[in-house]
Each structure stands twice: as structure tokens, then as C-alpha cells.
Amino acid sequence: MRTDEQTAQAKAPLSRERIVLAAVELADREGIEAVTMRKLADVLAAGAMSLYYYVPNKDDLLDGMIDAVKGEIEPPASDGDWRTELRKRATSTRHALQRHGWAVGLMESRTQRPGPANLKLHDAVLGCLREAGFSIEDAIHAYSVQDAYIYGFALQEQSVPAADEIADVVDRQVEHIESNPEIEALAEAYPYLAEVVAGYVGPSGYDFGKEFEYGLDLILDALEQRRTAG
């Protein structure tokens, strides 16, 4: 065994897959804005421009990163109970999007050329819905509401400061609610908002997980009602 065996990973031959994987890890670690072609090449111990042999351009790399995230989502089975299967798939999606917080923002900017993982997932979800008795039209409707909700929730979870940060900020405000003129100004300008901030979110904190499930179940319940009615 040669001593440079330890750097084998870094010295392994480049490939599109290895590049995409490294980009995902880099984005997870340092944020999406840290993913530059040069830094990525550094991480891979490659010359700055070597990546262009495997990846036509940065946009294509970003597409690959998105498909890698989609690949982490557990596809639903077509033979189980559709509700529990799609519930699992929804939380699986949320978790993948939590692990890779940069992914949601990436999806908007590019009009997607869906990768293989994405297509496979689409097929599984549609299959689950169709086998549960949804018409093609209703399956599309059901899919659309669910995905809008799931990705929109992820967007909020991403763009709103972390739950504990909210709690911290609010707690500090609530402590001197009497003396602090700022929160009185807030209460005057935005009474309902102040009510929510002071009365609810603050002391108890805010649980994104519970919130997610509330909306998810509301939607799944409503879909089940329409399925059995129609």
C-alpha cells in the first residue's frame, strides 16, 4: 500500500457524478454561493478548468445537483395505502430539502430540464395516485396541491429565521414588553401581528414540523374526501 492511498478519493478520476456530488457537499457545507467552478475544482484536487471536460457549464452542474437532491426522496409505493405512502413521501421531501437548504432557491431560477431521478419520482407519485383510484385529471390536481404545499413550506422554512432564533428574538422583546417602546410601536402599527408574536410564538416557540403536518393532513384529508365522493 502506497502512502498516497489516503488521498485516493481526491485523486480518483474525475467524472460528472463525482463532480456533482462534490458540489452538493460543498453547497451543504458552505452555502450555494460558495459553489464556484474554481473552488469546486480545488475540493476535487483538480486543475481549475478540468471540470469543463465533464460538465458543459455551470448551469448544467446546477441541474445535476437538483436531480441529486430529488434522488434522495423516497418514492411512494403503488400498492400500499395511498395516504400513508404520500405522507411519507412528503416528509421525505421536506427532509431532503432541509438537508440541502440551497435546493429550493435553485429550482426557481432554472426552468427545469427534469433529470432521471425527478422523472422516476414523478412516475411513482402519479402511479400511487392512479392505483388509488384517482382519475388522470384528479391525480394531476392532487399532485399539484401537494407539491405546491411541500415546496412552498420548504421555502418558508428556509427564508424565515430558524425557529429558535425567532423564539430568542421574541423572548427578549416580550421580557420588557411594558418598557420597550419598540414593541408598543409594533402593537400600534400592526396589532394582529403583535398579538401573534407576543401571545403565541414567543414563549412556546414555533415547531415547523408540527406546522408542516397540520397543513399536510388538511390537504390529504380534503383529497380523500373528494376521492370517495367523486
Next chain:
Amino acid sequence: MRTDEQTAQAKAPLSRERIVLAAVELADREGIEAVTMRKLADVLAAGAMSLYYYVPNKDDLLDGMIDAVKGEIEPPASDGDWRTELRKRATSTRHALQRHGWAVGLMESRTQRPGPANLKLHDAVLGCLREAGFSIEDAIHAYSVQDAYIYGFALQEQSVPAADEIADVVDRQVEHIESNPEIEALAEAYPYLAEVVAGYVGPSGYDFGKEFEYGLDLILDALEQRRTAG
């Protein structure tokens, strides 16, 4: 009247507001990636670095742009029927996000420091819900589902190719569905997806507006049920 009256708009004194407005227009016209400090200064007929006197940095400018978009959303009234008020607010949000397609993607990347327009809107929505009899807790739930859905839908509408593009692509595929080996491969690998693509979306096209309303009403109906039940 002097002849340079026509360039008055361009020569008007700079201000944060004018800069933000120009940035929004530039993003609408040429996409968010065209919004660079230098190009923006050009548009305003100002020296390249003059903007920094009014705006601390680009991130702050982007925050301002987001708040400008939020300002275009019609806030719901607190005294009308909550369902119709919030329905109007939802479509108003969708339309604002359609006019400024770059906005959704911007929201993820920054953990928001909500601007005044955003706060005002939050307050109006919460007020509408509270006056309709929702408890604080339920108002938060109701708000969360709706916003997740609305912004998630906007995200999909943005990232999926335009409706007519889909129709075009699919139409072309459907025309030689017998002869084209690609779609047969698609049908083999992704049977349910192929079914949807060929059978539904293609000939009739896909109406994002109708789809949006389906999910919106599903959610509002479910919320109304819980309101009257609880």
C-alpha cells in the same frame, strides 16, 4: 423648457426608492441576473459607484426589491367575508409573483428581514382571520397552509416551462406517438407519467390558473370546515 427636460427622469436625484424601483424594472425586463450594480447605475444614468451612497450593499437592495413586490399585493379587508377576502389576496399574490418572476427565487436565498409592506400584509391577513373567528393558533395554521401553497405554486409555475411550451413539446411528441421510439421508451420507463403526458396535458394544454384555483379552494374549504367545527 430646456431640451434636457426629456432626460429629467434619468437625471432626477437618486434615492433608495428610485434605485429599488429601477432594479425591479430591470429584473422584470432582463431577468434577475441582469441586475448588477454597474448596469443598474447605467440605467439610472449615474456613475457606477454612486448607488452605494443610498444602498449599503447589493443584499440590501434585493431586500428592498422583495418588499416592493409585497407592496403590490392587495391586503385583505377585515370586515368582509374572510373566504372571499383571502381568495382575492391569494390571486393578487400570484399575479404579483407572475409579474416579477424573479421574486420567488430571491426569497429563498435570503433569510428575510421583512420590510414595511410585508409587515403590513402579514397584519392584514392575520386580522382577517382573527375577525373571522379563528383562534390565534388556528389563524397561524391557516396562514401557514395558504402561504406555503401560494408561494409553492408560484415556484412551480416559474420552474416548469410555460404552459404553451409544454403543449407544444407534447403535441409534437404525440403526433408521431406510434413512430417515435423516444416516447415508447418513456412509456416503458415511466408508464404513469407517459399516460399523463400523452393523455391529458397534451391536446388540451395546461391551465395554471384553473389549477391554482383548484388547490386554493380545496384548502379554503377545508379551513372553513374546521372553523365551523372547532
Next chain:
DNA sequence: ACCTGAACACCGTTCAAGT
């Protein structure tokens, strides 16, 4: 086939300087 460095046309931002 696989990898590379130099070079080009861009970025955001700082800073010292102009009016």
C-alpha cells in the same frame, strides 16, 4: 482521451478623492 494555465470580460465592494 484527459487535463491544464493564461487570458477575457465580467462581478461586488473599498477607498481616497472630487464638487
Next chain:
DNA sequence: ACCTGAACACCGTTCAAGT
């Protein structure tokens, strides 16, 4: 107070060249 250009440390990408 308001605006500015030069300069710095970055980008993505092309291209001609190395093994």
C-alpha cells in the same frame, strides 16, 4: 452632502496547448 474612478479580489468561460 452627494457623487465618482481606480483598484482589488473575485467570477464563468474560451482556447490553444500540454500529456
